[in-house]
Amino acid sequence: MDAFFDFSPLAEQFGTILVGFWATIRLTLMSGLLSLILGTILVAMRVSPTPVLRAAGTIYVNVLRNTPLTLVLLLCVLGLSDTLQYTLSSDSSTNYYWWATLGLSAYTAAFVCESLRAGINTVPAGQAEAARAIGLTFTQSLRLVVLPQAFRSVIAPLGSLLIALTKNTTIVIVAGYIEAASVMRQMFDDYGGTLPIFIGFAFGYMVLTLPTGYLFGWLAKRLAVSR
Amino acid sequence: MSTSSVLYDVPGPRARLRNNVLTLVSAVVILGIGYIVVRGLADKGQFAGKLWEPFLRGDVWANQIIPGLLATVQAAALSAVLALIFGMVFGLGRLSDHAWIRVPSGWVVEFFRAIPLLLLIFFVQFFPATASGYTVNVPAFAAVVIGLTLYNGSVLAEVFRAGILAVPRGQSEAGYAIGLRKGGVMRLILLPQATTAMMPAIVSQMVVLLKDTALGWVIAYEELLNFGLKQIPANFGNLIPSAIVISLVYIAINLVLGYVAIRLERRSRRSRRTPAGPVAAPAAAGVGGATPGSGME
Numbered sequence: 005m006d007a008f009f010d011f012s013p014l015a016e017q018f019g020t021i022l023v024g025f026w027a028t029i030r031l032t033l034m035s036g037l038l039s040l041i042l043g044t045i046l047v048a049m050r051v052s053p054t055p056v057l058r059a060a061g062t063i064y065v066n067v068l069r070n071t072p073l074t075l076v077l078l079l080c081v082l083g084l085s086d087t088l089q090y091t092l093s094s095d096s097s098t099n100y101y102w103w104a105t106l107g108l109s110a111y112t113a114a115f116v117c118e119s120l121r122a123g124i125n126t127v128p129a130g131q132a133e134a135a136r137a138i139g140l141t142f143t144q145s146l147r148l149v150v151l152p153q154a155f156r157s158v159i160a161p162l163g164s165l166l167i168a169l170t171k172n173t174t175i176v177i178v179a180g181y182i183e184a185a186s187v188m189r190q191m192f193d194d195y196g197g198t199l200p201i202f203i204g205f206a207f208g209y210m211v212l213t214l215p216t217g218y219l220f221g222w223l224a225k226r227l228a229v230s231r
Numbered sequence: 232m233s234t235s236s237v238l239y240d241v242p243g244p245r246a247r248l249r250n251n252v253l254t255l256v257s258a259v260v261i262l263g264i265g266y267i268v269v270r271g272l273a274d275k276g277q278f279a280g281k282l283w284e285p286f287l288r289g290d291v292w293a294n295q296i297i298p299g300l301l302a303t304v305q306a307a308a309l310s311a312v313l314a315l316i317f318g319m320v321f322g323l324g325r326l327s328d329h330a331w332i333r334v335p336s337g338w339v340v341e342f343f344r345a346i347p348l349l350l351l352i353f354f355v356q357f358f359p360a361t362a363s364g365y366t367v368n369v370p371a372f373a374a375v376v377i378g379l380t381l382y383n384g385s386v387l388a389e390v391f392r393a394g395i396l397a398v399p400r401g402q403s404e405a406g407y408a409i410g411l412r413k414g415g416v417m418r419l420i421l422l423p424q425a426t427t428a429m430m431p432a433i434v435s436q437m438v439v440l441l442k443d444t445a446l447g448w449v450i451a452y453e454e455l456l457n458f459g460l461k462q463i464p465a466n467f468g469n470l471i472p473s474a475i476v477i478s479l480v481y482i483a484i485n486l487v488l489g490y491v492a493i494r495l496e497r498r499s500r501r502s503r504r505t506p507a508g509p510v511a512a513p514a515a516a517g518v519g520g521a522t523p524g525s526g527m528e
Contacts, residue, residue, distance in 0.1 A: 007362040053239045054253045060261050069527075070438070070485035071478045072445030078460050079474045087470045088275050115527040132238050142239045150238065168527045171347035177449060185349050197357020206346040213345055 011200040013191060024187030025208050031105060031173040031183060032212075036166055038109035043116025044151070050121060053142055061117070068114035073107075073175050080107035081179040097181065104176040112169050119161040123154035128231070156227045163220025167213045184208060272471065282469035286476050291463065299458030300480065306372060306454060307441045310379035314440065315433075317380055318387025323417070325392050336388075343385040349446055352378035356450055371452035375444060383440045387433065390510060394429035395421050397507040428507040431496035438488045439527075442481070455480065 014021065049061035068076070080103040084090050092102040127150050135145035174185035188205045195201065242250055272278060285291045324336030343351070356374040359367040398421050406416035445456045453462075459477030464470040499509045 007358065051238060053242070053250055054257050056254050056258045056261065060257075066486065067478075067482060070442070070482040070489070072442040072456065072481060074445040074448050075456055075460070075474065075478055075481065078448070078456070079471075079478075082460065083471050083474055088271070088277075112527065136238075136240060145238060165527055172527075174347040174349040175446070175449075177349065185347065185353075188350060189353055192353060192357040196361035197354060197359075198361055199358065202350065202354045202358065205350055206342070209347055209350070210345050 007196065007198045009200065010198060011204070013195040013198070013201055014204040017187070017191060020187055021184070021204070021208070024182060024184035025212070027101075027181070027183040028170065028173050028185075029212065031101070031108065031176060031181075032166070032170045034105050035108035035112060035173075036169055038105065039112035039116050039169070040162075042109060042113035043120060046113060046117035047120040047124065048146060048151075050117065051124060051146070065114045065117050068111055069118070071111075073111050073172055074178060076111045077104060077107040077175055077178050080104065100179045100181040104179040104181050107179075108169065108172065108176070112165060112172075115165055115168075116162065119158045119165060120151075120154055122161070123158035124150055126157045127153045153229050156229050159220055159227055160224040163217060163224070166220070167216055170212050170216065171209065277471050282467065282472045285463065285467045285469065286472070295458045295463055296455070296477075296480070299453065299455035302372075302452070303441070303444050303447075303454040303456075306375050306379070306444045306447065306452070307437075310376045310383065310444075311437055311440055313376065313380040314384040314387055314436075317384025318391050320388075321384065322388035322391025322395070325388065326395060328413075340385045340388045343381045344389070348378055348382045348443060349449060351381055352446060352450060371447060371450045374450055375447045375452050375454075378446075379440055379443055382443075383436055386436055386439075390429050390432045390436065391425070393510040394425035394432075394507070397428050397510050398424045399506050402506075424507050427499050429510050430499060431492045431509050432511060434488060434492035434495060438485050438492070441485065441488065445481075 046061050046064060049057040050065070052058060081100060085092075085099060085103050091099050093099040131149055131153065132145055135149040140148065173183055176183055177186045177189065180186075184205060188201060191201050192198075240246065276282075321336045321340050324332050325340060327333045327336070352374050355377045356369050356371070359369050395417075402420055402424065403416045406420040411419065444454055447454045448456045448460070451457070455477060459473050459480075460470065463473045467473075496509050
């Protein structure tokens with residue numbers, strides 16, 4: 005009945021598991037930050053008065069949103085890094101970390117852009133009209149009036165994206181970079197696929213995602229724009 | 232896109248000139264980036280004819296791409312059907328009047344939604360072997376389908392629940408008033424109206440499901456990605472061209488599905504069959520928001 009009740013592997017490998025989850029956290033935070041920046045640039049492109057930029061933004065979002073993340077990460081790791089030899093660091097592990105981060109960010113940015121665009125649509129037209137009336141240019145009204153309100157109204161969806169991103173870091177396993185999912189896979193090889201190991205890792209991901217969810221839910225309520 | 236046009240005025244002569252300059256500059260920048268990418272690929276010899284030629288050959292399509300696509304569609308279609316059943320059962324379970332059905336249904340749905348799909352797939356693949364003393368072997372196809380079913384089924388359960396809750400209360404009250412029982416109200420009044428409201432969310436979730444079949448790569452299920460990024464490059468050494476072609480196939484399928492979702496949403500907005508507006512995909516646990524999530528997974 006080892007497969008059901010033996011929790012000792014979790015205790016034996018506790019250090020390795022923590023290392024795995026620390027890698028998950030690092031991947032999540034770095035990709036979250038980069039995708040937020042890229043997503044904001046993309047949404048500015050998508051609402052800009054320049055048709056070329058609008059088209060480029062739309063193409064980017066549609067391509068990345070409809071490609072499986074596994075393919076995006078494989079293209080970064082097998083394609084750009086291994087085949088084309090564009091390395092980001094001489095240390096192999098660091099190189100894969102950065103490629104995985106870039107892949108995750110590029111993919112997530114498309115969804116951040118879509119969320120922000122939905123947020124921009126919640127800003128009343130009168131706000132933008134007022135911004136124009138006092139003589140703000142497009143960039144100024146976007147930066148000072150529209151985007152701040154849009155951000156505050158999409159905090160909850162951005163939280164959902166961060167949670168999805170945390171779960172998506174498991175796919176970095178294709179990059180051969182050690183994070184929590186690959187540690188679990190290795191433990192399944194070493195100890196067999198047991199319920200306690202699975203429960204342990206599931207619990208680990210819940211420890212990461214549930215507080216994120218409640219934090220963003222609370223933030224969304226606190227920062228909601230009253231209209 | 233209602234406000235984007237409000238962000239800037241109808242351009243006058245100076246603004247038109249400025250816009251034209253901006254258009255020109257951004258076109259130059261984008262073409263420049265494109266040139267660097269193309270140049271980079273060309274320098275590494277990625278445009279050599281022999282790397283692209285396999286995609287013009289019938290046998291590559293007949294033996295690799297089409298079978299891969301079929302395997303992807305098979306896994307996606309079977310999981311879609313199973314996930315819909317799972318979602319229906321647990322979505323209705325969460326709305327049950329009986330706490331002993333409602334509470335466990337809630338746990339099941341929240342659990343499978345909270346953990347990464349890949350962990351689930353690994354568990355489904357490894358656990359039966361270990362528990363049976365290595366006599367049971369779960370095929371990769373089954374592991375992918377079961378994983379996709381449990382995860383997407385849980386998401387769909389939330390969509391079902393939201394869809395049914397979106398039907399105004401008066402509808403079920405009217406049903407009870409004419410003497411229907413709970414089952415009858417659900418079957419004859421709530422479900423038909425909720426279905427219209429949740430169709431767009433269901434189709435969007437199908438895009439997520441189809442993309443997630445690509446996780447089969449990790450456990451060596453031979454689907455489109457496996458043929459496209461493992462087997463074809465193994466034969467022809469053309470990973471980059473192959474990745475580009477394969478992603479175009481995925482994008483084409485998903486754009487069609489996405490288009491269907493948009494059409495369905497427009498129709499259900501116009502529809503007079505139900506007062507329930509279209510429901511969005513559910514947010515993650517603890518995150519409540521007015522704007523819809525966007526189906527990333």
